[in-house]
Amino acid sequence: MRTKPIVSAQEAAARVNRGDVLLAGGFGMTGNPVNLLHALADLGTGDLTYVGNNVGEQGLGGGKLLRNGQLSKVVGSFFTSNPDVVEAVQAGGIEVELIPQGSLAEALRAGGAGIAAFYTPTAAGTVIAENQEARRFGDRDHVLVRGIRGNVAFLRAHMADRAGNLVYRMTEQNFNKAMATAADLVIAEVDRVVEIGEIPPEHVHTPGNLVDALVIASVTAEQLGTSASVDSTAGRHNAGRMAMARRALRELEPGNVVNLGIGIPTLVGELIEPRHQVVIHTENGMLGVGPAPQAGGARDFPVNAGKAPVTALPGASYFDSAESFALIRGGHVDVAIMGALQVDSHGSLANWAVPGGNQLGVGGAMDLAVGARRLIIVMTHTDRHGRPKLVETCTLPLTAKGVVDMVITDLGVFSFPDGHLTLLELQPGASLSQVKETTAANFRIAESVIPVAPDTATGSRE
Secondary structure, three states: OOOOOEOOHHHHHOOOOOOOEEEEOOEOOEOOOHHHHHHHHHHOOOOEEEEOOOOOEOOEOHHHHHHOOOEEEEEEOEOOOOHHHHHHHHOOOOEEEEOOHHHHHHHHHHHHOOOOEEEEOOOOOOHHHOOOOEEEEOOEEEEEEEOOOEEEEEEEEEEEEOOOOEEOOHHHOOOHHHHOOOEEEEEEEEEEEEOOOOOOHHHOOEOHHHOOEEEEOOOOHHHHHHHHEOOOOOOOOOHHHHHHHHHHHOOOOOOOEEEEOOOHHHHHHHHOOHHHOOEEEEOOOEEEEOOOOOOOEOOOOOEOOOOOEOOEEEEEEEOOHHHHHHHHHOOOOOEEEEOOOEEEOOOOEEOOOOOOOOOOEOOOHHHHHHHOOEEEEEOOOEOOOOOEOEEOOOOOOOOEOOOOOEEEOOOEEEEOHHHOOEEEEEOOOOOHHHHHHOOEOOOEEEEEEEEOOHHHHHOOOO
């Protein structure tokens, strides 16, 4: 079997030409080809189109290329994690193409599979899809997304053999696996290289015929950036937030596969116990998410969609982002619990951008909103300025139309029987008059509006 050359990061980076489309694996700084990207930054090759979930962090990974002015365009899902991108956009120095995370993963998989384009319900009716071709299939609108290919792909893997077969660590498959199929030249930086035959065939994630060259890499804590350690500020606990989380927990059933958004929804995960028999999914490629580790970072543990280290429960599994979003779009996630900026009386959701703000970070919300079998929103009843978040019609950029099944706020619980926003329960201490005063949507009141049951406040599901 033919062996693949092992080259230096500098030699590999020299194979990128001015004006190339560069695919860069990674989710945050996890599975990010830092050594290759920094070598490319040192060479100064410019006018590049960078395709990735995000552009590294400030001065790290793709963020170093950005600071050098080497990027003319970025294509990806979540750029707000790097303030340099926001600054570059405001200065008019870079073009941005924002695409939902699942659509990005599938576009790469399509590009690598020779599929020119595909239709998806994700982003239909939103500003993201304003210039995309749309068609209606069944009772849903779909938008056309074109496959993505690059001139060069930089990957990060844990291990390779001399034939180029790759094995990824935990959640480091993310976008790396699809990108390996979608570029003319594929270079992987790896922790170590072993001899042919030392990796069992059933353990290979990316076959060697897709890989052109290998780089033996090293990673420092500095290169990993802020996603390298446990986030000690995550999940601020107060009575109102915990009451909402506990009420959301009551909606989960044994056997449910559940995806939790950032913010208040993460508190639901802290309340889940083995007796609940709930499986947590994270869109960057994991089923069976456990609690945060007591110590350690992204080189020691998998990470969740918030880029924080987590543990893996017995029976957990890892996969790449394309397969993860196939689970979502295919209806294999039972419940998604998200936060929101606005929910309207029609069940439409806005949770990713505000007027006048930089619309540079949609992530996986649009995919989850249309793909999960049930969508529960957990949010404060008003924003920090006291303005209602339950409105008649969303005025903020939409995440998805008519997708919300239940809304849990610090004042009450709402659902949409027969398509009408309806108040079902009052949170402890809340009054009906208070709900009416702070709700800007027309809503019905269930025949028997009751306070949230006392066992909700304790987290009991019995």
